[in-house]
Amino acid sequence: MKLGARILKTGIAITLALFLALALELPSVAFAGISAIFAIQPTIYRSYISIIEQVQANVIGAALAIAFGLIFGSNPIIIGLTAIIVIAINIKLKAESTIPVALVTVIAILESPGDDFVQIALIRFSTILLGVFAAFIVNLVFLPPKYETKLYNRIAENTEDIIKWMRVNIRHASEHNVLKDDIEKLKEKMIKLDQLYLHYKEERNYFKRESYAKSRKLVLFRQMIVTTNRALETLKKLHRLENDLNQMPEDFQKILVTELDYLLYFHEESLLRFIGKTKAQPSTEISEEGKFNKEQLTSVFMKYHEQHDTDCFYSLLPLVSSIIDYSEQLEHLDTLIYSFHHYHKDDNEIKLSEE
Numbered sequence: 001m002k003l004g005a006r007i008l009k010t011g012i013a014i015t016l017a018l019f020l021a022l023a024l025e026l027p028s029v030a031f032a033g034i035s036a037i038f039a040i041q042p043t044i045y046r047s048y049i050s051i052i053e054q055v056q057a058n059v060i061g062a063a064l065a066i067a068f069g070l071i072f073g074s075n076p077i078i079i080g081l082t083a084i085i086v087i088a089i090n091i092k093l094k095a096e097s098t099i100p101v102a103l104v105t106v107i108a109i110l111e112s113p114g115d116d117f118v119q120i121a122l123i124r125f126s127t128i129l130l131g132v133f134a135a136f137i138v139n140l141v142f143l144p145p146k147y148e149t150k151l152y153n154r155i156a157e158n159t160e161d162i163i164k165w166m167r168v169n170i171r172h173a174s175e176h177n178v179l180k181d182d183i184e185k186l187k188e189k190m191i192k193l194d195q196l197y198l199h200y201k202e203e204r205n206y207f208k209r210e211s212y213a214k215s216r217k218l219v220l221f222r223q224m225i226v227t228t229n230r231a232l233e234t235l236k237k238l239h240r241l242e243n244d245l246n247q248m249p250e251d252f253q254k255i256l257v258t259e260l261d262y263l264l265y266f267h268e269e270s271l272l273r274f275i276g277k278t279k280a281q282p283s284t285e286i287s288e289e290g291k292f293n294k295e296q297l298t299s300v301f302m303k304y305h306e307q308h309d310t311d312c313f314y315s316l317l318p319l320v321s322s323i324i325d326y327s328e329q330l331e332h333l334d335t336l337i338y339s340f341h342h343y344h345k346d347d348n349e350i351k352l353s354e355e
Helices: 005-023 030-039 044-072 076-092 096-110 117-141 147-169 176-202 208-240 242-246 250-274 294-307 311-342
Strands: none
Touching (some): 005 030, 005 117, 030 096, 030 117, 044 096, 044 117, 096 117, 147 208, 147 250, 208 250, 208 311, 242 311, 250 294, 250 311, 294 311
16 A cells, blocks of 8 residues: 555644644643644645634634633533534635634633633644644645646556557457446546646746746646547547447548547657657647548548438547547647747756656
């Protein structure tokens, strides 16, 4: 089992929070460890936003808990009522993610009635804030996420799986139910890929030069994901229309295989060209002579329609459209990759490393 960076950071944050609480001789050090758990974030930017929201939520929770404790005392009903009000306020402030740690503050304060209620409440409030700050320090210092590497590797991995299945499917060698299950898994992977892209987008650069380079990479990675999604859409249609495709004339099937084979090869080459493993040639249209020929594909398809008035034409029309759309997205990706490597060479450094 592989432990992710967030798992390790959570353990380090809990340890640091507990050590700091013990060093400061604070009572109930467990609250520092608990609050540290909720404050761990996947990116440094989110960590910065989180600490502001967590402090705000804790102040609200502590203020209400102390006020209700002084006025009504401490009992399960008061604790529950205070929790409801704290949740409502955080929802109103659109800070839903901070609700758990705010509720920990409420319970920590209200379950400690006594003569020194206010003093104990403030100490516990400080202990919880200590855990939040400990998590912030860990987010800044320990195991900074390498989202550029992760994003490219996930794109390459998903694309490789899709291309593998397309090559197998167009040669009628795929098992229908197995491919159906894998398509569902690929959909989930693409959703996770979008989330990873958002994490990468949230990473902040502190110099203008780096910021401009990051903006260019964002455009490229976005287009890579769009192109991979088009490949997945084409695979889904190939799988769903497998029987209709088998009824088409052999010459159309051969042309379809030839054209798709070229697109798949071009897609693989584009990803390698991005990281400098193949030469960055001047951007050319992939539909030029000797390459992808959408005119030939569509003309043979239309010719079949003229000679055979069947439902296969209408059912396969979305497939042909999807293939052409896929080719256009690939062409746009190739243009962006060439521009990326041809201009601003000093800034456009691809920072890939071992995960």
